[in-house]
Amino acid sequence: MRRVSLIVGLSVAALVAGCAPSVRRAPLAAAVASPIDWREPVPANAVAADTQWWRRLSDPALVPLVERALANNTDVLVAVARVEEAEAAIRQTRAGRLPTLDAQGAAGAQRALNELTGAGAETVFAQPALAGAWNLDLFGRVRALEGAARARYVASQADRDATRLSVVSSTVRSYVTLLSLGAQLQVSRNTLASRQEALRIATDRATVGYSSQLELTQAQSEFEAVAQTIPRIEQAYRVQENALRRLTGDLPGVVARGTLETMALPSPPTGLSSTLLRRRPDLLSAEYAIVAADRQIASRRAEFLPNVQLTGSAGALFVEALGWDPVTLWDIGGSILAPIFAGGRLTAQLDVATAQRDQAAFAYRGAVLTAFGEVENALSGERRLREQFDRVTRRRAILQRSLVLARDRYRGGYAAYIEELDAQRNLFQVDLDAIAVREAQLNNLVQLWAALGGGWEDRDIQVQAKDLGVRALR
Structure with a gap:
């Protein structure tokens, strides 16, 4: 009878296993291939990638800012905590493959009527x-969940x-922007001092009648035009300082910095x-998100198959009426749970995972x-x-x-003051343009380093993924 029961159980399991749905492959539209070469030619002076690339900017004040950002930035700390969460999730899913053992206990007292004597009896x-219980996981449902957890752990790293x-x-770009604002502020202050001297000369000439009041008002207007830009730049500088301090995980405050002119352009x-x-x-x-999703599909598919579980218990019964002489109790058995009708729930779960x-993808x-x-x-x-x-340097x-x-033409009386004002205005603007272009150059270089991975290599993570038994798609 035991052999017959075993044969019947395995036959039912095989029959149900044949009813498991097939897995749909990933869509072809999600496939992507690397281009043969870059569309834009690589500069002839290009260098190899470097994980400490920000040091190439040769700014001593930048290095401690980056180190503080790596140590204290809240986004980095959250990402580290997510790695710890993913590692714990592996242990959690792995526990589903191991036997469980629980301690149970019951105690009580009761008083019942003895029908023969009519007296009460206490027990x-x-x-x-x-x-104990053990889910055999014959069809790999829990193993697939563990594989998904391992892939998510690699992805979290x-x-x-x-x-x-x-x-x-972001820290380097924010610092470059701060240097740019500092340079703009310095140029504005220098220009304001120059305009103040020009205003003094225009006032003296108007006083003695060498020039008209129109030229004086033009000089006054240009002076105020530069003066009004300084508070705006100062406010932007203060906001940028606070934003940079936020990246480094610090409260708002002063940021030590160098100058845009001394920063190297590597x-x-x-x-x-x-x-x-x-x-x-x-x-x-x-990539590993796809791997985790594939393992999740495998787990959902295994839910269509029978679930075999072994259970058992052992204990003793102590009764006062028997002089507390223990009676040994035990049981052992197994169960097979094979889904037959679930109202489409299992199919819907598989479709969701797919x-x-x-x-x-x-x-x-x-x-x-x-x-x-x-x-x-x-x-x-x-x-x-x-x-x-x-071009802006030549201009x-x-x-x-x-x-x-x-x-020289104005002071020699050969031209109106408007010519000098135009020259001053154009020079002030081109100074600001030069600062903006240098800022854009540095930020674009930072973007290029980041876009190329910043010297990062997946070698260590891939080795750990191999140790975990998880393979990448490539």
């Missing part, structure tokens, strides 16, 4: 026991590294397009397209911003000569 008893890279690049980084997918942590995270896998494609677009944009900006800075030298000529 006191105690019953301790141990109960990549997310942590992506967050660090994002925080570092050579851009280089990297082959075919290796970009292995050098960006956000792409690795998106749709989530497709979403992860399309999200990966979107992340890859974004990554290549960011690199192409930064490479294009590197060359064009360099050309733009050369500044020309306008400086123009201002000297206009000032």
Whole structure:
């Protein structure tokens, strides 16, 4: 009879297993291939990627800011905590494959009527026991869940590294913007001092009748035009300081800084397009999200199959009426739970998991397209911003000569004051333009470093993923 029961049980399990639905493959539209080469040519002076790339800017005040951001930024701390959560989730799912053992106990007292004697009889008893259960997981439902948890753990590590890279690049860009505002403020103050001297000369000439009141009012207007820009830049500078302190995990306050003029403009980084997918942590995270979704599908599919569980318990019964002489109690058995009708719930759960896998696949494609677009944009900006800075530098030298000529002509009585005002106005604007272009150059360089992964490599994470038994898609 035992052999017959075993054969019948296995036959039922095999029959139900044959009814499990097939798994739909990922959509072909989500596939993406790396381009052969970059559309924008890599600069001839490009250098290899470096994980400490911000040190190439040669600004001593920037290094401690980046280190504080890596240690104290709230986004980084949250990402680290998510890694710990994902690691705990692996242990949680792994526990579903192990036997469980529980302690049970019961005790009580009762008084019942003895029908023969008509007297009451009291009974006191105690019953301790141990109960165990083990889900055999014959069809891998729990193992698939554990595989999904392992893949999410690897993805969380990549997310942590992506967050660090994002925080570092944001900190450097914020610092560059702060230097730009400082340079704009210095140029505005220097220009204001120059306009104040021009206003003094215009006032003296108007007083003695060498020039008209119109020229005086023009000088006064230009002086006020520069003066009104200073409070605006000062406010923007204060806001930028607080934003930078926020990135470093500090309260609002003063930020020690260098100058935009002394910050180096290092050579851009280089990297082959075919290796970009292995050098960006956000792409690795998106890749392992697909792996986790695939394992989730496998777990949902296994729910269509029988679930076999072994149970058992052992204990003793102590009764006062028996002189507390223990009576041994035990039981052992097993159960097979095979779903037959669930109102479409299991099919719907499998469809949900499949749709989530497709979403992860399309999200990966979107992340890859974004990554290549960011690199192409930064490479294009590197060359064009360099050309733009050369042009604005030449124009500044020309306008400086123009201002000297206009000032000499005005003071010699050969031209109206409006010529000198135009030259001053143009030189002030080109000074601000030069600062803006240099800021854009530095920020574009930071963007290029970040787009190429900032020297990050997935080697350590891939080794750990291999140890966990999780494979990437490639």
